[in-house]
Amino acid sequence: MGLALAYHLARKKVRVVVLEANHLAWGASGRNGGGVRQQWSTELHIRLMQESVEICRNFAQEIGTNVWMRQGGYLFLARTGAELERMERAVILQNQYDVPTRLLSLDDVTSLVPEIDTGPFVGACYNPTDAIVFPWPFLWGYAEAAARHGAEIHTFSPVTAIEVTANGFVVRTPKGRVRAVRVVNAAGAWSPPVAKLVGVDLPTWPTRHEILSTEPLKPFLRPMVSVLDSGLYFSQSLRGEIVGGITVEDHDRSQVKLGSRLAFLEAMGAGLCEVMPRLGDVKVVRQWAGPYDMSPDGSPIVGEAPVRPGFFLCCGFVGHGFMMAPVVAKYYAQHLTGGETHPFFHRWRLGRFAEGELEREDMNIG
């Protein structure tokens, strides 16, 4: 998110400094499954993600980096009638905005992905225009393009203190300090302690999500496949690997944890073998973890912090910051440079939690 925003701001001739605590791609942007989908349950998410997919499609031309995008669609599987009804409502809404999602019978699922065992499921929905990208080149692309336009990127520069001055901020790192008129907190799951440095309390919290990658296989799997109730998702990357994750509850909200658990491998092994039994013979080569930046209503937190003018928030993306970054960063830069303010700045303002004006997004997966 930070690199995408830096790119858009630098293009508008704004002086930007990116402070990264570790190396680039160390946080969730370098650890996610690379899914970019338009199947959401609120108009705002659907429309934003439509635009994000378009930006991803043009990424190579605009930025000059191949992000290994594959538009193979997303297939969601429902296990119960209630889930199917939820899907039906979402499909109607998505179709209103020209997302070509359709409900599939189990026979349709078999035609689309013959390897799936449809036994445990009652139905599915499929949007052929959802996609996956490879996160790493995506980040290098934004970083190189931002630097080309004059942004300064400092790695291994964790923010240790932020002083509020008469006309802005002094941001301190072990390597030096940066004077800034405005600061954007795009630290993902690490956002709450950064906000705390200027006395801003965020209602977000980190949760650990794990993911694995298998040995490479010949291309056979077109869509990203996801099981709605368990949060299982998996796709085949352009490198041939099956890449996927599943929700394994982690109740400690107090800190970001990135350790790997055997419980995840067991849940993932069982989940994959249920949906696609022949994957049981495929070898897992690597598992790793990344933090979701959870928010109380499942939607992000953006805009200026009410109690701290000049301090902006761009966090709480609930595991979807990577896929939303292309479009959110574009409108964020527009907002910061005096252009038109996108409606998401009102909908996703920090103050909504105190005011009680919440709209729940229930297509958060993983």
Place this chain on the structure above:
Amino acid sequence: MARKVILCRCEDVTATDVARAVKTGFSHLEEVKRYTGFGTGPCQGKECLRGVALALAALTGTPPAQMAPFTTRPPLSPTELKYFARRR
């Protein structure tokens, strides 16, 4: 020396790729892994980590002993998913 030196056989990462990563500004093993993809194939770095580290040492002047290896990820060896499914 041959013009094309493959350092990571799983992902076909060459000495030239590593030199390009350094030239772009990535000199830590974790960064070079993410920039070139070395060490992400079936061997998970068991064959290539040393070779890439030595190439980095030659390019950056950092002694190999001062280089942190990239994080080792489970499982230790590639393992069929069905064995994990059975444990539940």
